[in-house]
Amino acid sequence: MEKDTVGGVGRAMLDRRLGELLASQGVACTEGQRTLLLDHLDLVLEKNKVMNLTRITSPEDALVLHILDSLLLEEEVAKTDGPVLDIGTGAGYPGIPLAVMEDRPFVLMDSVGKKARAVAEFTDAMGLGAVGTTRERAESYAVDHRGEFGAVVARAVAPLGVLVEYAQPLLSKGGRLVVSKGRLSDEELGSGQKTAEKVGMRLVSRETLSLPEGMGHREIVVYEKDGRSSIKLPRPVGEAKNKPLA
Ligand SMILES: C[S@@+](CC[C@H](N)C(=O)[O-])C[C@H]1O[C@@H](n2cnc3c(N)ncnc32)[C@H](O)[C@@H]1O
Numbered sequence: 487m488e489k490d491t492v493g494g495v496g497r498a499m500l501d502r503r504l505g506e507l508l509a510s511q512g513v514a515c516t517e518g519q520r521t522l523l524l525d526h527l528d529l530v531l532e533k534n535k536v537m538n539l540t541r542i543t544s545p546e547d548a549l550v551l552h553i554l555d556s557l558l559l560e561e562e563v564a565k566t567d568g569p570v571l572d573i574g575t576g577a578g579y580p581g582i583p584l585a586v587m588e589d590r591p592f593v594l595m596d597s598v599g600k601k602a603r604a605v606a607e608f609t610d611a612m613g614l615g616a617v618g619t620t621r622e623r624a625e626s627y628a629v630d631h632r633g634e635f636g637a638v639v640a641r642a643v644a645p646l647g648v649l650v651e652y653a654q655p656l657l658s659k660g661g662r663l664v665v666s667k668g669r670l671s672d673e674e675l676g677s678g679q680k681t682a683e684k685v686g687m688r689l690v691s692r693e694t695l696s697l698p699e700g701m702g703h704r705e706i707v708v709y710e711k712d713g714r715s716s717i718k719l720p721r722p723v724g725e726a727k728n729k730p731l732a
Contacts, residue, residue: 556580568636646678680732686713
């Protein structure tokens with residue numbers, strides 16, 4: 487039977503608030519999808535009592551900072567086809583909310599085994615059959631999963647240039663990298679751009695958004711794989727971060 491609380495707060499109130507928040511950002515969501523989004527949040531907050539998954543412990547804040555923030559990527563992800571990969575999923579954000587909204591295969595990846603296992607427990611409990619999880623690093627996963635994904639998403643994982651390098655070998659031709667960033671400096675954007683030119687990706691869009699209730703600033707940056715890389719990818723584990731291409 488469905489619990490009537492989420493993280494100790496009344497579910498009916500959170501459900502109402504979530505509906506308002508999503509509507510205010512133009513995200514269409516059914517009652518069944520909201521139920522799953524709140525189920526996931528409850529599982530995360532329970533698990534967070536025994537392992538470090540998130541520093542956001544207030545369910546009200548998590549509605550904005552986890553659920554809505556993840557779904558700000560939905561419009562861009564919906565423009566792509568084929569499987570979606572979430573690199574560095576942590577507690578399942580943004581991958582699980584996106585998988586709740588999109589009827590297509592997802593893979594949620596984290597390099598930390600206990601996080602990948604926690605996320606697998608969440609998707610099992612939620613009955614998300616089309617969602618796989620893997621404990622892997624993006625660089626090593628790309629060796630055996632070249633060109634498999636129509637979209638790669640990432641939030642709070644690595645600088646833009648590093649993400650462009652991680653995503654390139656994993657994407658199919660025409661596939662897109664959709665990244666959520668807080669403040670994005672000109673320097674980080676510049677290095678993303680130079681990396682993209684080297685690896686056969688092009689910047690499609692950059693959108694700036696404000697979260698409700700003054701809870702932050704977001705940039706949604708989208709790249710498309712439109713050519714071949716001039717460098718053999720993936721490079722060995724750690725090189726994208728330690729020896730960036732730009
Ligand atoms: C700051 S957390 C963000 C988690 C989640 N995306 C979110 O926004 O709440 C970054 C996560 O990325 C994972 N990570 C970092 N580099 C990675 C890589 N190369 N491949 C896979 N996972 C990675 C870390 O283990 C960590 O769980």
